Structure formats: structure tokens, C-alpha cells
Amino acid sequence: xxxxxxxMKKVFGKPESLKDAVFHYCAGCGHSxxxxxxxxxxxxxxxxxxxxxxxxxxxxxxxxxxxxVDMLEAPHGRGCAVATGMKRTLPDRIIFxxxxxxxxxxxxxxxxxxxxxxxxxxxVIFINxxxxxxxxxxxxxxxxxxxASTTSGPGRNAILDGYPVRMxxxxxxxxxxxxxxxxAVNSPANILRTRRAIKKAFRYQMDDVGFSMVEILSQCPTNxxxxxxxxxxxxxxxxxxxxxxxxxxxxxGKD
Amino acid sequence: xxxxxxxxxxxxxxAAIRSGCRFYAGYPITPQNELTEYMSENIRKVEGGTxxxxxxxxxxxxxxxxxxxxxARAMTSSSSPGISLKQEGISSMAADELPGxxxxxxxxxxxxxxxxxxxxDYYQATRGGxxxxxxxxxxxxxxxxxxxxxxxxxxxxxxxxxxxVMILADGMIGQMMEPVVFGEPRPRKYDESxxxxxxxxxxxxxxxxxxxxxxxxxxxxxxxxxxxxVIEQREKRCEVTGADDAELLIIAYxxxxxxxxxxxxRSREVGMKVGLIxxxxxWPFPDYVIREFSDRAKKIxxxxxxxxxxxxxxxxxxxxxxxxxxxxxxxxVVPTPAELAKVIAHHYNNNRPxxxx
Numbered sequence: 001x002x003x004x005x006x007x008m009k010k011v012f013g014k015p016e017s018l019k020d021a022v023f024h025y026c027a028g029c030g031h032s033x034x035x036x037x038x039x040x041x042x043x044x045x046x047x048x049x050x051x052x053x054x055x056x057x058x059x060x061x062x063x064x065x066x067x068x069v070d071m072l073e074a075p076h077g078r079g080c081a082v083a084t085g086m087k088r089t090l091p092d093r094i095i096f097x098x099x100x101x102x103x104x105x106x107x108x109x110x111x112x113x114x115x116x117x118x119x120x121x122x123x124v125i126f127i128n129x130x131x132x133x134x135x136x137x138x139x140x141x142x143x144x145x146x147x148a149s150t151t152s153g154p155g156r157n158a159i160l161d162g163y164p165v166r167m168x169x170x171x172x173x174x175x176x177x178x179x180x181x182x183x184a185v186n187s188p189a190n191i192l193r194t195r196r197a198i199k200k201a202f203r204y205q206m207d208d209v210g211f212s213m214v215e216i217l218s219q220c221p222t223n224x225x226x227x228x229x230x231x232x233x234x235x236x237x238x239x240x241x242x243x244x245x246x247x248x249x250x251x252x253g254k255d
Numbered sequence: 256x257x258x259x260x261x262x263x264x265x266x267x268x269x270a271a272i273r274s275g276c277r278f279y280a281g282y283p284i285t286p287q288n289e290l291t292e293y294m295s296e297n298i299r300k301v302e303g304g305t306x307x308x309x310x311x312x313x314x315x316x317x318x319x320x321x322x323x324x325x326x327a328r329a330m331t332s333s334s335s336p337g338i339s340l341k342q343e344g345i346s347s348m349a350a351d352e353l354p355g356x357x358x359x360x361x362x363x364x365x366x367x368x369x370x371x372x373x374x375x376d377y378y379q380a381t382r383g384g385x386x387x388x389x390x391x392x393x394x395x396x397x398x399x400x401x402x403x404x405x406x407x408x409x410x411x412x413x414x415x416x417x418x419x420v421m422i423l424a425d426g427m428i429g430q431m432m433e434p435v436v437f438g439e440p441r442p443r444k445y446d447e448s449x450x451x452x453x454x455x456x457x458x459x460x461x462x463x464x465x466x467x468x469x470x471x472x473x474x475x476x477x478x479x480x481x482x483x484x485v486i487e488q489r490e491k492r493c494e495v496t497g498a499d500d501a502e503l504l505i506i507a508y509x510x511x512x513x514x515x516x517x518x519x520x521r522s523r524e525v526g527m528k529v530g531l532i533x534x535x536x537x538w539p540f541p542d543y544v545i546r547e548f549s550d551r552a553k554k555i556x557x558x559x560x561x562x563x564x565x566x567x568x569x570x571x572x573x574x575x576x577x578x579x580x581x582x583x584x585x586x587x588v589v590p591t592p593a594e595l596a597k598v599i600a601h602h603y604n605n606n607r608p609x610x611x612x
Binding site for chain 2: 019048049051052061064067068069070071072073074078081082083084085086088089090093094110111113114118
């Protein structure tokens with residue numbers, strides 16, 4: 001009898017740019033999906049050997065246990081500064097920084113803003129889950145109005161706590177940024193869009209276009225205290241009202 | 256080699272570039288701005304040289320961290336308040352065992368203080384400065400020539416021990432001009448295995464300071480500790496002047512040591528036997544030299560431009576055996592040799608047996 005396996009085409013598998021490790025992320029978390037997408041893109045572009053990742057402090061601090069590419073841990077918020085030092089030293093390598101909302105939009109705002117403004121030719125993957133995940137669900141700069149957290153118990157109050165920060169729109173104002181898109185990983189369609197955005201961002205870096213960032217709205221069922229399904233729905237029904245999805249800036253070839 | 260008249264801050268930049276420094280990030284702060292300006296003009300003239308005027312001291316040190324991990328000889332500089340901001344990155348570089356050179360042209364503190372020469376950052380420099388169990392090698396030049404020599408040395412030491420090295424000078428040395436002969440830098444010798452350049456076709460690697468397992472973190476701490484012990488065994492340096500017959504021994508570093516030399520000259524002219532031990536490495540501290548000469552001297556006088564910080568290391572070196580006097584002028588005051596000579600005379604004469612008075 002003929003072995004049918006010989007005639008089967010491999011349509012799905014673990015990306016080569018991921019290690020044989022089990023993600024430690026909570027059930028339903030968007031980090032593991034995003035890790036996979038990045039790894040698939042690195043494989044597809046054939047850049048595993050020249051890519052260096054900069055993981056943050058936060059839930060993704062152990063990203064070097066999962067990505068099978070060289071990685072350099074950055075102190076909290078400093079991803080874009082560390083990436084700047086690396087990229088300027090090794091301009092032919094592909095450098096991406098992977099940062100959460102507290103990392104990128106609070107403690108590391110200055111580093112992010114100025115790397116963007118200098119037009120550093122790096123790629124930033126910005127995970128926005130509207131909460132400090134690893135430390136247990138405190139209010140983040142991106143926590144939406146009315147959203148409860150361990151430090152905004154009754155819900156974020158604009159008068160007391162200020163407003164959610166839209167970093168993508170802010171950075172898009174800077175002449176140094178070339179491509180910024182906000183995506184989500186809460187549905188198959190959005191996941192595919194995110195994958196395309198990540199690929200475009202890496203592609204732009206390979207083509208020396210300049211600073212690119214993909215903001216990803218990412219579900220955090222644990223700290224939002226929701227089921228994974230409800231967390232995915234909450235992104236569509238609530239979070240995207242403050243953080244609308246779509247291309248915010250794309251300047252390839254325009255200058 | 257040609258002798259040139261050049262400012263201290265410029266000398267650091269020139270010596271760094273000659274040593275192969277190819278990445279510099281800095282932020283304006285007085286009294287070290289001439290170094291940042293020098294690097295902006297000159298490091299980009301050499302192949303692969305990068306200058307970045309960073310948005311903050313924090314960003315600058317983290318850029319250095321990234322450049323260092325990518326294999327560059329990298330440097331940042333600042334003055335006291337800015338060095339406080341860099342401590343996060345210095346601690347991270349120590350944890351990651353990444354080489355790098357940090358220049359502190361000290362000014363008066365605490366807080367914003369002023370922009371005058373001071374030595375108030377001794378504790379911060381020699382005790383690690385940031386969080387966690389670590390040390391940085393600290394070099395204390397006392398002349399512009401020594402700034403040139405020690406800057407070159409700093410890059411070699413950073414590579415040899417894969418550790419941050421701090422050059423601790425002050426506004427006086429940074430701002431003054433003196434004749435300098437640049438030495439030949441040694442070719443860079445280092446173990447490149449830690450450098451991240453992308454995995455190529457091989458195994459991927461990572462550099463990190465986060466070690467969640469307590470026993471592994473403890474082992475990392477002991478590993479660093481063993482390295483620091485080797486540095487302590489090998490790298491203690493100091494200059495000893497007129498200490499053989501000294502009845503009063505001054506211990507001073509950097510600008511304070513220059514002032515002490517002037518004061519000692521005056522004291523010797525009137526017959527007082529006064530000598531100087533000038534630590535060149537502040538960490539590791541040259542304790543054994545101080546022990547050796549203090550056995551012979553009747554009296555020890557520690558002189559610093561602060562309220563008494565190296566004083567602690569002298570006390571630790573002598574294990575409570577000696578009476579140790581201290582004279583200090585903090586806050587940006589630079590005492591004259593004549594002023595210090597009076598202090599020397601006071602202690603010297605008080606130390607005489609009554610019948611000799």
C-alpha cells in the first residue's frame with residue numbers, strides 16, 4: 001500500500017525561527033500569536049541569520065526563550081535606544097524591538113519618540129493590551145476610559161488618571177517615521193492583516209526605508225478578567241473605539 | 256610622538272577614537288560639553304564611526320549597551336547628575352558583562368549642585384552606583400596627559416574583563432589645557448564570542464540580565480564576584496611620591512592630588528617630611544600600598560574635594576590601626592596648595608612630641 005504521507009504537502013508547521021519551547025503565556029493571550037507571526041515572517045523573508053530581536057521588560061521578557069534568533073534584552077522601556085545602538089553598529093542586520101504599552105508608551109516614551117524622530121531604520125512591534133500584564137493588571141497609559149484595573153478600580157477616570165495614549169498617531173506626526181499600522185490579533189482575519197503588516201514593516205527595514213512600527217491590540221483575558229472569547233470581543237467592541245485599526249502612515253517611495 | 260596643547264575634554268575624545276571607539280552617544284551637560292562636541296565632529300570622520308546626540312543620559316547609555324553587544328567599542332560621557340541617570344544602564348551592562356567606557360567629569364552636588372570641579376561622586380563610582388551586586392573599574396586621572404593614557408587603558412580594561420569602566424575626573428581636569436603626547440593604542444584583543452551579529456546558519460544566542468531562578472541568579476552573582484576578585488588582584492594602581500621618609504602621608508586622587516603636590520612642595524621647603532599616595536584606580540582601591548607606607552608614616556591625612564568619601568576606603572585599608580585625619584572642601588570649592596600647606600603644618604606639628612615643640 002502506498003504511503004499517503006509521501007504525497008502530502010506540508011501546509012502548516014512550527015516556524016524555524018521559533019525554538020522547540022512551550023509558551024508560558026496565559027491561555028488566550030495575544031503574545032504567543034504575535035510571536036508566531038513574527039517568526040513566520042522572518043522565515044518567509046529568509047532573514048533568520050541576520051535578525052536580532054530586542055525583548056522588553058514585561059510579559060514578553062522571556063521572548064528569547066521562544067525566538068530562535070539572536071536576542072538582546074533591553075532594560076524596561078529602552079528597547080528603541082538599545083536597537084539604535086545595535087543598528088548603527090550593524091547597519092546590514094535586521095533589528096526589531098518588541099515592546100508592551102507600559103514599556104513603549106510610559107517608561108520608554110522618550111526613547112521611542114526620539115528613535116522614531118531620528119528615523120532609525122528599525123522595526124518596532126508594539127503590543128497594546130491596555131494593561132500592565134506581568135505585574136498583575138495595573139493601569140497602563142493605553143488603558144481606555146472606564147476600564148477597571150488594579151490601580152483604577154472603578155474604571156479609568158479622565159480627570160484623575162488622564163486619557164489613553166495613542167502612540168501610533170503621535171509617532172506618525174514625526175517626519176522620521178515611514179510606516180505605522182495598528183492591527184489586532186483577536187480574529188483570524190485580523191491575525192492575517194497583522195501578519196501582512198509585520199512583513200511589510202520588516203520589508204521596509206530591509207529596503208532601508210526607515211522607522212516602522214506595528215501596533216497590535218492584544219487580548220489579555222487574565223488581567224481583563226474575561227474569557228478568551230469575551231476578551232477578543234472586547235477588542236472589537238470597546239478597545240478599537242479608542243484605538244481604531246488601520247494604516248496610520250505609509251510613506252514608502254514618497255521621499 | 257608629537258606633543259600637542261589640548262583641552263582635557265578633547266583629549267578623552269581623541270584618545271577614544273585612537274583606541275578604536277566607534278560609537279559615542281551623549282547628552283549636553285556642563286562641564287563636559289567639549290567632549291560631546293569633539294565626538295560629533297571627529298568620530299564620524301572615521302569609518303564606521305557613529306555619533307548620536309541622545310535624548311537623555313538614559314538613552315545614551317542604553318545605546319552604548321546595544322552598540323557594545325553588537326561588538327563596537329562604545330563610550331558615553333556626562334557629569335554628575337547625568338551619571339545618576341546612567342546607572343540603570345551601567346548596572347545592566349555589568350549584569351550582561353558588556354564592555355563600555357563611561358566618563359564622569361564631576362561637578363558639585365548633590366542635586367543639580369553647580370558646574371564647578373568636585374569629587375562628590377566617589378561613593379557612587381566605587382560602589383557600583385546602580386542597583387545590584389556589581390562593580391565598575393574606576394580610573395582617576397590627575398592630568399590631561401593621564402586622561403589620554405587612561406582613556407586608552409579604559410577600553411582595554413573594559414574588553415579584558417567585559418565590564419563597564421568609568422573614568423572619574425572633574426571639571427578642572429576636563430576644562431584645562433596641558434601638553435599631551437598620545438601613546439600608541441594597543442590592538443584590540445578580546446573574546447568576541449559574546450557579540451551578537453545574527454545567528455547566521457548556527458545556533459541563536461541571547462544576552463540578558465533577567466535570571467528568575469534564585470540559584471542560577473546566585474551563581475551569576477558569584478561568577479561576577481570572582482571576576483571582581485581577579486580585578487582586585489591584578490589592577491590596583493597608584494602613584495607614590497616622597498613616601499619613603501614621610502612622617503605625614505597625604506592620600507588624595509585626581510585634582511586634589513595635584514593640589515596636594517603643590518602643598519607638599521611648600522611643606523618640604525620648610526623641612527616637613529610629607530609624602531603622597533595617589534590612587535589611580537579608585538576601584539579596585541590600592542589598599543596594600545597605603546598599608547605598607549602607613550606603617551612608616553606617623554600620620555595620615557586624607558584630602559578630598561568632598562566631605563570624606565575615599566576616607567572610608569583608607570580606613571578600611573588600615574583596619575582601624577591608624578589615626579586618620581581628613582581635610583575636605585565639597586561643593587565645587589577648589590582649595591589652593593597654600594591652604595592645604597597650612598593644614599599639613601597644623602597636623603605635622605601637632606604630631607611632634609611636646610619636647611620638640
